[in-house]
Amino acid sequence: MALIVQKYGGTSVGTVERIEKVAERVMRWRAAGHDIVVVTSAMSGETNRLLGMAKGIDANATPRELDMLAATGEQVTIALLAIALQKRGQEARSYTGGQVRILTDDAHTKARIREIDTQRIRDDLRAGRVVVVAGFQGVDDDGNITTLGRGGSDTSGVALAAALKADECQIYTDVDGVYTTDPRVEPKARRLDKITFEEMLEMASLGSKVLQIRSVEFAGKYNVPLRVLSSFDEGAFEDHPGTLITYEENGMEEALISGIAFNRDEAQLTIKGVPDAPGVAYRILGPIADANIEVDMIVQNIGADGTTDMTFTVHRNDYSKAMDVLEGVAKDVGARQVAGLANIVKVSVVGVGMRSHAGIASTMFAALAREGINIHMISTSEIKISVVLDEKYLELAVRTLHEAFGLDKAA
Numbered sequence: 001m002a003l004i005v006q007k008y009g010g011t012s013v014g015t016v017e018r019i020e021k022v023a024e025r026v027m028r029w030r031a032a033g034h035d036i037v038v039v040t041s042a043m044s045g046e047t048n049r050l051l052g053m054a055k056g057i058d059a060n061a062t063p064r065e066l067d068m069l070a071a072t073g074e075q076v077t078i079a080l081l082a083i084a085l086q087k088r089g090q091e092a093r094s095y096t097g098g099q100v101r102i103l104t105d106d107a108h109t110k111a112r113i114r115e116i117d118t119q120r121i122r123d124d125l126r127a128g129r130v131v132v133v134a135g136f137q138g139v140d141d142d143g144n145i146t147t148l149g150r151g152g153s154d155t156s157g158v159a160l161a162a163a164l165k166a167d168e169c170q171i172y173t174d175v176d177g178v179y180t181t182d183p184r185v186e187p188k189a190r191r192l193d194k195i196t197f198e199e200m201l202e203m204a205s206l207g208s209k210v211l212q213i214r215s216v217e218f219a220g221k222y223n224v225p226l227r228v229l230s231s232f233d234e235g236a237f238e239d240h241p242g243t244l245i246t247y248e249e250n251g252m253e254e255a256l257i258s259g260i261a262f263n264r265d266e267a268q269l270t271i272k273g274v275p276d277a278p279g280v281a282y283r284i285l286g287p288i289a290d291a292n293i294e295v296d297m298i299v300q301n302i303g304a305d306g307t308t309d310m311t312f313t314v315h316r317n318d319y320s321k322a323m324d325v326l327e328g329v330a331k332d333v334g335a336r337q338v339a340g341l342a343n344i345v346k347v348s349v350v351g352v353g354m355r356s357h358a359g360i361a362s363t364m365f366a367a368l369a370r371e372g373i374n375i376h377m378i379s380t381s382e383i384k385i386s387v388v389l390d391e392k393y394l395e396l397a398v399r400t401l402h403e404a405f406g407l408d409k410a411a
């Protein structure tokens with residue numbers, strides 16, 4: 001008998017019929033003798049709908065009220081699932097994050113979990129109940145409802161699994177595992193049986209939205225066995241085991257590249273002809289940080305004729321704000337020109353095998369060159385290479401790289 005935390009995403013609880021299917025799956029796991037804690041997302045599209053209504057009233061609605069509003073989506077699905085379980089003769093109780101006491105900091109809309117009180121859940125499990133917990137939400141020290149950032153139910157699931165020392169955290173979604181790249185962009189993408197925490201962390205932070213990045217951080221830190229699988233596969237678990245996210249093992253290093261991630265949410269800004277003097281990077285990026293804009297990639301050219309150029313990327317939503325700040329900066333530092341591109345994307349290849357192999361970058365650049373795809377920026381770390389491209393090349397680049405690294409062929 002095991003204790004399993006199962007998280008069901010928006011599509012998996014997207015209709016009453018889907019919720020009944022989830023109840024049936026939970027019944028099967030119960031029948032096999034396991035203790036089950038379920039974490040649900042809001043029905044697909046619901047969080048966007050709720051936030052859209054708020055934006056309709058005021059684009060600058062306060063984060064506290066946005067959290068109060070967005071957290072209601074998950075309250076609907078937990079109650080419906082508990083009702084569906086009770087109808088099947090299974091005792092069940094649903095709880096909001098605040099009722100469990102999932103304690104977070106007070107950073108509304110992107111709160112971090114600090115502590116989880118597991119007493120109530122343990123009591124229910126001992127009494128033979130299935131516990132259904134609202135994902136994405138918690139409560140701060142003052143009792144305000146907080147949310148954990150988009151996609152945050154993954155993190156609720158993993159954090160609960162860590163706090164309960166569960167045997168496994170299963171993330172049920174609309175794909176049957178983690179693929180070599182988003183199967184919506186490359187239909188030849190292949191499901192991975194296993195991927196390391198480190199690689200999954202890179203994939204998530206480079207744009208693969210299959211798992212929220214914080215959930216992977218949490219699972220790695222607290223050593224929670226994490227599995228991604230489909231809520232649409234009806235057959236036996238053994239036939240559809242999904243993808244296990246695990247520590248590096250012998251035999252896992254064979255693949256040079258595990259996957260390709262991409263991020264469509266980026267924009268690029270350039271400041272040209274900046275007098276090349278100590279402190280110039282700070283004078284440019286300091287005001288950007290002060291405006292609460294997060295910078296991703298930064299490239300500064302080698303100075304020539306006493307001036308230099310700097311290019312950096314920001315979230316696309318911050319593009320016009322960043323441009324305004326940069327225009328002010330350009331005047332202050334005596335730069336020649338400011339330029340920008342809002343329609344760029346970042347495409348990254350990820351793999352722990354890169355550590356011990358040369359030539360990954362040249363394979364990547366050669367493949368992109370053959371297709372006539374121009375690279376705006378490049379950045380590398382030990383296990384990834386990222387390039388910034390025009391958005392129109394995204395699909396072509398992903399498919400080209402997928403083929404160039406042989407990801408469509410079984411490892």
Ligand code: ADP
Binds near residue numbers: 009010011172174179
């Ligand atoms: P949920 O609502 O269940 O949380 P998400 O939409 O957040 O589901 O995540 C699942 C989606 O992630 C898939 O439908 C797929 O399009 C996308 N995705 C992106 N990259 C990958 C990848 N490497 N492997 C699998 N799915 C991916």
Ligand code: ASP
Binds near residue numbers: 136150151
């Ligand atoms: N409902 C939230 C969102 O759409 C959280 C989640 O689904 O994980 O972002």
Ligand code: MG
Binds near residue numbers: 154
């Ligand atoms: Mg998700």
